[in-house]
Amino acid sequence: MFRKxxxxxxxVAAGALAITLxxxxxxxxxxxxxEADSVEKVTIGFVGSLTGPLAASGINSLAGLKAGAxxxxxxxxxxxxEIVERDTAGETTAAVAQTRELAQLGAxxxxxxxxxxxxxxGVLNQVKIPGSTSGGIAAVLADTGDNRLYKYAFSTSAGxxxxxxxxxxxxxxxxxxDKIGVIDDASAFAVAQADLTVKLIAADYPDLEVxxxxxxxxxxxxxxxxxxxxxxxxxxxxxxxxxxxxxxLMTAFDKLGWYPPMSGTLGLxxxxxxxxxxxxxxxxxAAGPMAKTFxxxxxxxxxxxxxxxxxxxxxxxxLDKDTFGPLDTVGANSFDWxxxxxxxxxxxxxxxxxxxxxxxxxxxxxxxxxxxYVFGPDKRIGIDADGLQMYSPTGPCSIDGFxxxxxx
Numbered sequence: 001m002f003r004k005x006x007x008x009x010x011x012v013a014a015g016a017l018a019i020t021l022x023x024x025x026x027x028x029x030x031x032x033x034x035e036a037d038s039v040e041k042v043t044i045g046f047v048g049s050l051t052g053p054l055a056a057s058g059i060n061s062l063a064g065l066k067a068g069a070x071x072x073x074x075x076x077x078x079x080x081x082e083i084v085e086r087d088t089a090g091e092t093t094a095a096v097a098q099t100r101e102l103a104q105l106g107a108x109x110x111x112x113x114x115x116x117x118x119x120x121x122g123v124l125n126q127v128k129i130p131g132s133t134s135g136g137i138a139a140v141l142a143d144t145g146d147n148r149l150y151k152y153a154f155s156t157s158a159g160x161x162x163x164x165x166x167x168x169x170x171x172x173x174x175x176x177x178d179k180i181g182v183i184d185d186a187s188a189f190a191v192a193q194a195d196l197t198v199k200l201i202a203a204d205y206p207d208l209e210v211x212x213x214x215x216x217x218x219x220x221x222x223x224x225x226x227x228x229x230x231x232x233x234x235x236x237x238x239x240x241x242x243x244x245x246x247x248x249l250m251t252a253f254d255k256l257g258w259y260p261p262m263s264g265t266l267g268l269x270x271x272x273x274x275x276x277x278x279x280x281x282x283x284x285x286a287a288g289p290m291a292k293t294f295x296x297x298x299x300x301x302x303x304x305x306x307x308x309x310x311x312x313x314x315x316x317x318x319l320d321k322d323t324f325g326p327l328d329t330v331g332a333n334s335f336d337w338x339x340x341x342x343x344x345x346x347x348x349x350x351x352x353x354x355x356x357x358x359x360x361x362x363x364x365x366x367x368x369x370x371x372x373y374v375f376g377p378d379k380r381i382g383i384d385a386d387g388l389q390m391y392s393p394t395g396p397c398s399i400d401g402f403x404x405x406x407x408x
Contacts, residue, residue: 037349041080044069044341045102046334047095047120048113050087053244056270057330058087058113059319061134064331065111067314068338076346081338092119103127108351109341111334112136114160114189117153124152129353130360132337134330135160135265137380138192145378152357155381156333156340158370159289160266161189164385166197168289169238169263170205172390172406176261176284177235179209183225185217185245193240193265217245226252229260236260242267250276259283266290269326269393269403282394286406287326289388291370294329294397295405296389304367311335311369312401324397336368 046065048058062085069081084105086098095116100123102110109130112120117136121143124131132154138161143149159165173180182197184190194212201208211232213225226249229237241249242265250273253259259280267273268287277285298304312324315331343366344359345351366373366382373382395404 038078039345039349039351040078041082042342042345042351043082043084043102043105043107044338045099045105045107045110046083046085046112047098047102047110048086048088048116049090050085052090054090054113054115056243056272056327057134057267060327060331061111061113061334063315063318064311064334065338067311067318067331068335069342071310071314071335072339072342075339076342079342079346081342083338088113088116090115092116095120096123099123099129099131100127103129106351108345108353108356109337111337114138115187118188121150121153125150127353128152128357130154130341130357132156132333133161134333135165135189135193137161138165138196139188141192141380144380146361147378152353153380154337154360154375156337156368156370156373156383157381158291158329158333158383159385159388160330160333161193162381163196163200164381164383164388165289166193166200167204167385168388168390169286170197170201170208172263172286173236173238173261174205174208175236178207179211179232179234181211181213181229181232181234181237181260183213183215183229183237183239183241183249185219185241185249186214187217187241187245190217190240190242190245194238197238197240215245217241219245219248221252221255222248223252223255226256226258230256230258234260237262239264239268241265243270246270246273247276250278250281253281254278261285263287263390264393266330267327269391269397271325274394277394282392285393286390287393288390290326290329290391290403291332291383292387292389293369293371294332294401294403295391297400297402307367307369308401312399322399324399324401326391326393326397326403328397328401329403332369336366336370336373339368340366340373 137155184194261284371387
């Protein structure tokens with residue numbers, strides 16, 4: 001299985017190398033690039049919530065990172081990929097100190113959970129270490145890139161942040177009418193996504209009207225905010241809370257007996273949220289988007305299918321479980337980060353953070369579990385909208401790692 005899979009992340013690079021060599025041979029003054037030094041060990045850090053109300057996503061991300069490290073070791077003989085983890089317990093101030101600590105320990109790159117990512121950007125600039133996340137880039141996206149403030153920020157997410165994470169939700173909501181409610185839980189991620197939702201609707205959907213509501217993430221009852229949207233006569237709702245605030249949100253709909261069409265984050269498929277999702281709401285509920293690779297199986301025996309299978313097998317092994325759910329797809333974000341960093345270190349022959357950043361932003365495509373990533377100097381979300389699709393959060397996911405499409 002790995003013999004076929006190991007070619008997936010390398011075949012694009014091989015094509016690029018062939019073009020480069022052809023160009024060099026055509027020039028009498030050109031010379032071949034010296035062979036990269038061999039690196040025996042690379043350390044990848046993890047900073048995020050492994051305990052507390054946001055732990056579910058953190059645990060899945062860490063499992064994906066570890067599974068990716070193991071897979072990367074199978075691709076690169078003689079390379080050890082070490083994962084060093086730190087638990088923020090949801091405290092962003094802890095993330096800052098832990099990032100500095102991992103830098104001192106020699107980490108080449110770090111993966112962060114959503115809530116930890118915005119606060120550490122200044123530190124990443126100082127220590128010059130690339131950092132990736134799922135949805136955490138949403139709050140700082142406008143400031144990320146070589147020509148902007150935060151130069152070491154990346155996202156290996158599949159539809160967890162940025163315009164590609166918002167447009168599919170708007171499209172789903174617009175199917176039910178032209179008055180859309182938007183609600184957030186005042187967290188950095190939710191506010192950033194809600195702000196972007198309003199901005200995109202104003203720019204690209206002139207016939208839609210927005211009614212917005214917000215509640216503190218610590219609220220235990222948000223019926224007043226849901227009632228505000230109901231009384232405004234919205235035709236559908238776009239909800240940006242995840243984790244415990246999303247549980248509170250679903251409970252509020254049931255308390256009011258109001259079940260509008262709704263779209264929301266990938267995390268709506270978390271078991272705790274599904275358990276309290278009203279059946280009447282589930283009928284038109286769409287979540288995501290998620291990578292199409294988790295909704296539409298690749299051809300059996302193809303490199304993409306083998307890579308998908310390698311992720312699911314390694315990820316479930318890391319968690320010691322035998323079921324696969326929607327939130328488990330988040331593990332692919334960190335899995336791909338491990339494999340990308342190992343590939344970069346091997347190709348460049350160094351663990352230097354600046355060199356790795358330059359390699360990642362070269363515009364070279366990388367094929368991962370989530371699809372094809374292309375980063376650039378100021379393009380820091382690697383998966384584009386054409387690789388994403390909405391899913392049904394209350395529908396089943398198979399043990400092979402495929403979930404239910406909306407209406408499927």
